[in-house]
Amino acid sequence: MDKLQFLNDNQLPFAKLLALKFVAASETGVKAEMVVRPELCTRPDILHGGAVMAFADTLGAAATILNLPEGKGTTTIESKTNFVGPAPVGATVIGETTPIHRGRRIMVWQTRVATTEGKLVAVVTQTQMVL
Numbered sequence: 001m002d003k004l005q006f007l008n009d010n011q012l013p014f015a016k017l018l019a020l021k022f023v024a025a026s027e028t029g030v031k032a033e034m035v036v037r038p039e040l041c042t043r044p045d046i047l048h049g050g051a052v053m054a055f056a057d058t059l060g061a062a063a064t065i066l067n068l069p070e071g072k073g074t075t076t077i078e079s080k081t082n083f084v085g086p087a088p089v090g091a092t093v094i095g096e097t098t099p100i101h102r103g104r105r106i107m108v109w110q111t112r113v114a115t116t117e118g119k120l121v122a123v124v125t126q127t128q129m130v131l
Helices: 003-009 013-018 049-065
Strands: 021-026 029-035 074-083 092-102 106-115 120-130
Touching: 003 021, 013 049, 029 049, 049 074, 049 092, 049 106, 049 120
Parallel strands: none
Antiparallel strands: 021 029, 029 092, 074 120, 092 106, 106 120
């Protein structure tokens, strides 16, 4: 089974709740999209910061999973988000995760979240521990 199919077929329940769709996947990064739905928004109707962070966290975890040795797991141990701009309800956001460090015990990923029009929404850097 290829990595993209694996991620879409084996999504975590929370990823399903976000309704994210993986569109590219390899050991060196993942890409996914998510529609900004009203239940993911704050007032005014823009994507809630927590939803942005959850989206990015899911992508970083997925990228780590693709790099795990057999029988190992992962958990996020640190995450930092820089919010740059809004994503309005109805927009689709694209998240692209790339590695900063892929070690045996720790992996660090950076995720850029932008609208399909190319407007940057956030940059998230997270550290995943290999369990």
